[in-house]
Amino acid sequence: MNHHVAIVTDSTASIPTDVAEQLRICVIQLELKIGEREDDERRVPHEELAQAMREGTPVETSPPPPPAFFWNYHDAAASGAESIISVHISDGLSQTCASARSAAEEVNLPVFVVDSRLCGLGMGFPVIAAAEAAAAGASTQGVLGVLDKRLRSTTQMIYVDTLEYLRRSGRVGRAQAFFGQALSIKPVLVLREGVLEPLVKGLGPERALKKAVQQAVARAGDGPVDVGIEHFQYAERAQEVAGQLRNQLPQVRRIVVAETSAIIGAHAGPGALGLTVSPAT
Structure with a gap:
């Protein structure tokens, strides 16, 4: 598969792990804090989170820090990517895009940070479509076109x-x-x-x-x-x-x-x- 266009997203996209691995979609984890415990969201059992919320334990979420994006962008470039399309949870819900934009300024290849204006599989399905287009050899603009169409219709x-x-x-x-x-x-x-x-x-x-x-x-x-x-x-x-x-x-x-x-x-x-x-x- 051709992967000159690297696809990056975040963990709120809910993309199944096997699909992300097959299409080489890089998934960056948002962070969750329950009481005094802070970790990547994938490491927090849902039952534990739900119980904490019902009991009134303080729960906070935070975007990945810019270095998390920078090193993933760096790895994509080292693997031969000529451009990166980084698609993330709505700016209206999270500061994830802001972290991605900050990191994008520090890498030496084009990075297109896209505010999906969605989250969950509303973002995940368009990201999968973009990754499929990239794997098929579409240009950066071609992949962006596929992504934009799916985001608008979802x-x-x-x-x-x-x-x-x-x-x-x-x-x-x-x-x-x-x-x-x-x-x-x-x-x-x-x-x-x-x-x-x-x-x-x-x-x-x-x-x-x-x-x-x-x-x-x-x-x-x-x-x-x-x-x-x-x-x-x-x-x-x-x-x-x-x-x-x-x-x-x-x-x-x-x-x-x-x-x-x-x-x-x-x-x-x-x-x-x-x-x-x-x-x-």
């Missing part, structure tokens, strides 16, 4: 059992409009232009998720589509939603059901579920 929705955890982390955005609702009203949010906004709501999780599935089907179109269902301690419901989408979408090309990035879980809270539809044409 829809990412997030169901949360409560907005409280988003409020604590300061990521509530325009979803503030849902505060003050009865506890039985469950919100579904959408990432639009990198910011969480209210989309639909339902009386209880079943009705809220039914509306989210309806939105996903409407936005997927009639062509081939990649579908992602990510959850934080909500595996049974994630499988139910996956089954509904398999039945309702005419051309599911790839479907990924997985526990979400611990970083996303730390903001969305236990019982959260993310739903991504990414048209593949």
Whole structure:
């Protein structure tokens, strides 16, 4: 495979490990702090994180420091890359892109830092498409074109059992409009232009998720589509939603059901579920 264009992303993309290895996607870890313990998010068990959040233990997230990007960019250059495309979680949710830009100024080859304006598999599917284009020998501009098209066509929705955890982390955005609702009203949010906004709501999780599935089907179109269902301690419901989408979408090309990035879980809270539809044409 041709890898003159190196692809870098971060751990919030939720790309399966085997896929990242096969396509040589470099994944840089965000950092998570629970109480006094700080570590890469991949080393933090989700059960431990969820329990800490329920108990009110302080939880903080932070972007990778610039040196983490610099050394990965340096390794890509040493491996023969002629350019690097570095795709990261929305600037509206994290300072990861800022760290990447700082590191990019210190390397001697072109580095294109892209704010995905998304997170999770909403970012992960476009990154995979870009890596596939790079492996097929596309030019830097060709890969950027593939990436931009997929990012623009992808829809990412997030169901949360409560907005409280988003409020604590300061990521509530325009979803503030849902505060003050009865506890039985469950919100579904959408990432639009990198910011969480209210989309639909339902009386209880079943009705809220039914509306989210309806939105996903409407936005997927009639062509081939990649579908992602990510959850934080909500595996049974994630499988139910996956089954509904398999039945309702005419051309599911790839479907990924997985526990979400611990970083996303730390903001969305236990019982959260993310739903991504990414048209593949």
